[in-house]
Amino acid sequence: AQKVTQAQTEISVVEKEDVTLDCVYETRDTTYYLFWYKQPPSGELVFLIRRNSFDEQNEISGRYSWNFQKSTSSFNFTITASQVVDSAVYFCALSENSGNTPLVFGKGTRLSVIA
């Protein structure tokens, strides 16, 4: 069965620090998709990135970067030079190509960036 673990429940950092949010997943499929979403205080989930299991290249988008390592079943998310606007709950999610459940979420990591 598919499972996503975000071991960090809450993280607090001072503005301009770098921070890494961990995501570990479990799946038996060889084809699967990993996602990160941001949930600001307003509540709406904002899509950040989608990565398929055959593409292990790291990705950078501005201050955001993602490190996908199949060997450790991890898909970690780093924010460089954090800002107060980055304060939110961040969710990692997994979708198995042949699974019955479209998308399985981790429990989320609450990030607080302090000015």
Next chain:
Amino acid sequence: DGGITQSPKYLFRKEGQNVTLSCEQNLNHDAMYWYRQDPGQGLRLIYYSQIVNDFQKGDIAEGYSVSREKKESFPLTVTSAQKNPTAFYLCASSIWAGSGNRETQYFGPGTRLLVL
């Protein structure tokens, strides 16, 4: 603007009452989903629909019902059988590629349901 709308933003339910949450999308997406979020928890799937007039139960479907009469709309009814309905409800939609679960889901702003 294209997007997903949910209404109302806040909803109050009395004991024994059925309430319906609205979800509408104009993204021309085939698939729609309903999730429940409890404090400190991830999202749990209630129901989803890949095409009009068809839907499947998710992990926590008991006490809920849905319909999919139009592609754009996927209302969720919280019935009196749902004993602990207080939660944040999120609707999402995605393209459906015909097989597999690989498409990105996009979310609406959510409805917060409270029991009086």
